[in-house]
Amino acid sequence: MNLQPIGIFDSGVGGTSIWKELRRTLPDESMVYLADSANAPYGERSPHEILKLCIKNTELLLEKDCKLIVVACNTATTNAIAYLRDNYSLPFIGIEPAIKPAALNTSSGVIGVLATRGTLSSELFARTSGNFAAGIRVIEQFGDGLVPLIEAGKIHSEEMTILLHQYLDPMIEKGIDHLVLGCTHYPYLIDRMKSILPEDVKIIDSGQAVARQTKRVLEAQNALAPANDNQVSLKFYTNADKELLRSFLNDVNDPFEIIELDF
Known part of the structure; x- marks a missing residue:
């Protein structure tokens, strides 16, 4: 074995x-x-x-x-x-999206989760969020369109830039200090995200x-x-x-x- x-x-x-x-x-x-x-x-x-x-x-x-x-x-x-x-x-x-470390370490009390619809709508995600993020404001965002662009090799495309701003800008306005990546494709976007997010926002993945x-x-x-x-x-x-x-x-x-x- x-x-x-x-x-x-x-x-x-x-x-x-x-x-x-x-x-x-x-x-x-x-x-x-x-x-x-x-x-x-x-x-x-x-x-x-x-x-x-x-x-x-x-x-x-x-x-x-x-x-x-x-x-x-x-x-x-x-x-x-x-x-x-x-x-x-x-x-x-x-x-699973690493909500626990984000919830434990947030200073603003606001964390973002960027994930697919299949993840965010699941019972397991709801349980995990309920168990670890009580009293924390969790901003959930569907990452529609990100995976197809990554699968097409279009990480640095204009389409990707537009989508990332569409998904991240509202989170920034709401004061997130941690961004949880809820899809294993998304770590390939970390450099792109860092160019958009404030320096004090920590990105967390599960690898x-x-x-x-x-x-x-x-x-x-x-x-x-x-x-x-x-x-x-x-x-x-x-x-x-x-x-x-x-x-x-x-x-x-x-x-x-x-x-x-x-x-």
Whole structure:
């Protein structure tokens, strides 16, 4: 089991932000990543559609003999992870908007959450917000259109600039001092956001926390890969243009393979 890979899936390329944190934290682990770009964005689909896609991705990662699956998508986590945990025997690590640290550290008492409709409308998000943000003003904003632009490689486009101002300017006016990113695609927009937000607004994403939790779960199950084993395999599967996925991995120095697959 120790040499089996970690599986990761997302509705496209966004989850590579999580993959990079996992790689930094767990350098001896093999990994299989599924980029379901053909069905992105999940956040605009119904809960039933999201669940079907998550089951499909899980089954494919099981075929790849994964020992643990990271659901590197906030929308998939909030809509499907309870079902996945109830119906499959391997561990699942999910991703939720990091409301807790924002609520604990806010000075203004106002925090912003930028996420997909699928995440913000979910029961899990409502529970998380209720548990950790009592007495805090939470400004929720749908990030409509951001994921398709990222998936199209248009991070620096004029369309992206317009949308980011449309979503962030009202939050700034309401006095947020923390911005929680509720989609794994959004870390690729951090530099763009910093050019808009006041310097004192802290941006929070979940990547490092997910990597630490993955390590804890593998340690608890005695399932960590042996150190310096030299058998690390890094594979990416995409059902869209693999060159787009490759463009999000330009800063990865380790050897990896990208495979186009119809799934």
